[in-house]
Amino acid sequence: MAAAIALAFGVTAASAQTWPAKPISLVVPFPPGGSSDVLARTLTDKLSQSLGQTVIVESKPGAGATLGADYVAKAKPDGYTLLMGAVHHTVATSVYRKLPYDFEKSFSPVTVLAMVPNVLVVNAKSPATDVKSLIAQAKASSSKLSYGSNGNGTVQHLIGTQFASLAGIELLHVPYKGSAPLTTDLLGGQVDMSFDTITPVIQHIKAGKLRALAVTTAKRSTSLPDVPTLAESGLRNFDQGTWFGILAPKDTPADIVQRLNTEIVKIAQSPEFRKRMEEIGAEPVGNTPAQMADQIRSDTAKYAQLVKDAKVTID
Structure with missing residues (x-):
C-alpha cells in the first residue's frame, strides 16, 4: 500500500512538473462580445506568456452558461481544460431543476479574476x-x-x-x-x-x-464615478454585481491549481491588467482557491433565496 501511495504521488508530482506540455483551452460559456469574453482574451494573452504554452479561448455558450460548465466538468482533470466561471453559475444551481453537474462539487476553484x-x-x-x-x-x-x-x-x-x-x-x-x-x-x-x-x-x-x-453594487464604479448606486437612488441595501473567475475540473492536481493561481494572480495585480480593467469597467480581484470556494458557497445560498422569492425555474 505504501508503495502504491508513493507511486501515485510520484505520478502526480511528475505531471505537475511537466505541465503544461501542450495548449490549454479556456472555455467561455457565453457568446463573444460580453464581459466574460473580453476578460478571457485579456487574461489568455498574458497567461500564454507566463506558462510558455498557448491558452486558447473556446466559446461554448448556451442554457444560461451551463452547457460550457458541463463540458468542463466532464473534461479530463489534467489542467488543459479550464472554465471562465461566473456568478451566473451559482444562480443556475437553483434556477435549473436538473443540472448534469454540481457547481460546488464538480470543480476545483482557481481564483476570482475580476468583479464587474x-x-x-x-x-x-x-x-x-x-x-x-x-x-x-x-x-x-x-x-x-x-x-x-x-x-x-x-x-x-x-x-x-x-x-x-x-x-x-x-x-x-x-x-x-x-x-x-x-x-x-x-x-x-x-x-x-x-x-x-x-x-x-x-x-x-x-x-x-x-x-x-x-x-447595482453597494459602491459606485470607478469607471462611472458620477453614476449613483441603486441604494443611493432609493432602493435601500441593493447590492448585486457580477464576478468572473477560473475553475478547473474536480480532481485537477493541487500543484497545477496552485500554479494557475500564482500566475493568474500575478497578472490580475499587474499595472497593465489593471489599466485594461479600468477601460472596460471591471475591478481586478485575484484571490485564493479557498476564498473563491467561499464566494461560490455564499452566492449559491444568497441566490437560492432570490430565485425562490422570484419563483424562477427552468426545466
Missing part, C-alpha cells in the same frame, strides 16, 4: 433621466416596460426581478443569448432597459447613445 458592476441603462432617447423618473414612467405606462438580460436564470434576470419588486412595479423580462444582441436591441429601442455588466455598454454610455441611471 452591473448598471441600469436606458436608451438616450428615453424620458427617464434617473431611477425615480424611470419608476414613475413604469407606473404611468399602460403597458409593461421591458428589460433585457443575458438569458433566463442569469444574474441580470434576477436583478431585474429584485428591482421591480423593490420599486413596486411590473417589468417584462426579455431574455437574450448574450450581451451583444441585447446591447444592439437596447441601442435600437427594441427593449427599454437592461441591467447588464458595465463592459458591453460603457463605450455607448460615454458616446451618449445610452444613459446610465445607476449601478
Whole structure:
C-alpha cells in the first residue's frame, strides 16, 4: 500500500512538473462580445506568456452558461481544460431543476479574476433621466416596460426581478443569448432597459447613445464615478454585481491549481491588467482557491433565496 501511495504521488508530482506540455483551452460559456469574453482574451494573452504554452479561448455558450460548465466538468482533470466561471453559475444551481453537474462539487476553484458592476441603462432617447423618473414612467405606462438580460436564470434576470419588486412595479423580462444582441436591441429601442455588466455598454454610455441611471453594487464604479448606486437612488441595501473567475475540473492536481493561481494572480495585480480593467469597467480581484470556494458557497445560498422569492425555474 505504501508503495502504491508513493507511486501515485510520484505520478502526480511528475505531471505537475511537466505541465503544461501542450495548449490549454479556456472555455467561455457565453457568446463573444460580453464581459466574460473580453476578460478571457485579456487574461489568455498574458497567461500564454507566463506558462510558455498557448491558452486558447473556446466559446461554448448556451442554457444560461451551463452547457460550457458541463463540458468542463466532464473534461479530463489534467489542467488543459479550464472554465471562465461566473456568478451566473451559482444562480443556475437553483434556477435549473436538473443540472448534469454540481457547481460546488464538480470543480476545483482557481481564483476570482475580476468583479464587474452591473448598471441600469436606458436608451438616450428615453424620458427617464434617473431611477425615480424611470419608476414613475413604469407606473404611468399602460403597458409593461421591458428589460433585457443575458438569458433566463442569469444574474441580470434576477436583478431585474429584485428591482421591480423593490420599486413596486411590473417589468417584462426579455431574455437574450448574450450581451451583444441585447446591447444592439437596447441601442435600437427594441427593449427599454437592461441591467447588464458595465463592459458591453460603457463605450455607448460615454458616446451618449445610452444613459446610465445607476449601478447595482453597494459602491459606485470607478469607471462611472458620477453614476449613483441603486441604494443611493432609493432602493435601500441593493447590492448585486457580477464576478468572473477560473475553475478547473474536480480532481485537477493541487500543484497545477496552485500554479494557475500564482500566475493568474500575478497578472490580475499587474499595472497593465489593471489599466485594461479600468477601460472596460471591471475591478481586478485575484484571490485564493479557498476564498473563491467561499464566494461560490455564499452566492449559491444568497441566490437560492432570490430565485425562490422570484419563483424562477427552468426545466
